[in-house]
Amino acid sequence: MVGTPAPRRQAPARARRDEDKEARRRELLDAARALFEATSFAEVKMADVAARARLAKGTVFLYFPTKEALFLALLDDLLTAWFAKLNQRLAQGDGAWSAEQLARTVAQSLEGEETFTRLLARMQTVLEQNVTVEQARRFKERVLISMGETAVLLQQRLPFLTPEDAGQLIRHVHALVTGLRQMADIAPVAREVLTLPHMAPLRVDFTAELTAAITTLLRGLQAR
Known part of the structure; x- marks a missing residue:
């Protein structure tokens, strides 16, 4: 049965x-x-x-409760995902890296991440302006944890970095990404103007410019 x-x-x-x-x-x-x-x-x-x-x-x-809270949550997700992607790339292989190799790895990890970098450029000036203290605290706590994990990997790749240097490097990368994304994310009218041959010095290649800037920053830290 x-x-x-x-x-x-x-x-x-x-x-x-x-x-x-x-x-x-x-x-x-x-x-x-x-x-x-x-x-x-x-x-x-x-x-x-x-x-x-x-x-x-x-x-x-x-x-x-606000549009800013919605997009801060979206940025939170995108930022966490980017840190995870960068950490995965930093963890590949063994041994120390050159400043150029690390700079290139960081810059290339942001290729295809225009949504993330556009929101990151609005973090302090827009997204954090109309949220509660608790929402901001939760976001900042997660950023702090992600920064700490990435800082350890940065020190492994560049032994000359102190813990303070690694944290400062991440903050400076944030500043560079914010500035360069705003310079690269231009209006259609300005984009058309920049196609003129003599306007070449004003064009911004985000990945190339970011790689060069991070390399210069790291060489300065290494030379101290």
Whole structure:
């Protein structure tokens, strides 16, 4: 006689609710990212995010009370993912690296990361201006943890770096990325002007410029 199949164990209601909330949160972040990539931060409206995610506008505010909070959460995800990618590249192989090799690795890790670098360039001036202290604290805590992990790998690749140097290097890379992304992310009219031959000195190749700047910075640290 065939026994009656045991009933499937269902996940606790709280766990299902948490999964649903995380899925909804991810839908909103994906919608915000798609709109940002198609337009700009200023042009994205919370109503547009809700419509793209096929949710009521009020639902967006249950998860993210302001547009800045929404995009700071998106930046948090992108920043964490970039640190993980960079760490993976820094961990490949053995032995010390040259300043040029490390600079090239950092710069190349940002290729294809325009969404991340565009948001990073707006972090202090826009995204952190309309969020709660708790939201800012959680974001900064995660940044601090990621910086610490990357700093250890940087010291392994460049033994002349002190722990303070490694942290300073990461902060300076942030500043370089922010400045160069703003210089490279220009309006269509300006882009057309820069095609003129005599405008060549004003054109910015983001990866090449960033590689050169980090190399110069590291050579200065090494020569001390």
